Amino acid sequence: MSNTDLEIIVDDPTAPEPDSPAVCSSRTVEIIVCLLLLALAVTLGIDNYSTGISWDSTGPQPGYFPFYLSVILGGASLYGLVVTMLARAVPSDTFVTRAQLRRVLLVFVPTALFCLAMQYLGLYVASFVLIAGFMRFVGRIAWWKSLLTAFIFTAIMFATFDIAFDVIMPKGPLEAAFGR
Secondary structure, three states: HHHHHHHOOOOOOOOOOOOOEEEEHHHHHHHHHHHHHHHHHHHHHHHHHHHHHOEEOOOEEEOOOHHHHHHHHHHEEEEHHHHHHHHHHHOOOEEEHHHHHHHHHHHHHHHOOOHHHHHHHOOHHHHHHHHHHHHHHHOOOOOOHHHHHHHHHHHHHHHHHHHOOOOOOOOOOOHOOOOO
């Protein structure tokens, strides 16, 4: 027996349970994605058509290449939509279960809130809150380690971007209070 035949199984206590109910099927997601891409292709096609899609005396107009790329995207979207609709007789796999969706939302929602908070608190304070929150609530790491790590990372980020490279980053009231 070679070493490649050995399999080590480690139980992950945070793994989603295998009997979790399905939220949606792969077919549903494929149809939604094809429709969204088709809507994007139509929007881009209309916009680039108004910009100009032909050749003039100097060469192609600004919308020439993007228009034809949107036609290709629209055609591919229609093809995917037709293939998915014709495969109705074949049973569709589960795209995501409730437990898997819960884990995705556990990351997505705080990240979306980070983007919103960054507009009001600035990049550095919002990053501090995001890092400390993730470490504490998702990683189950002690408060003092979470806060210390978030502070050190944010301080390094501030020193690197704001002081060393003088990059303009979104600032909030805390930076204004310190005159930055």
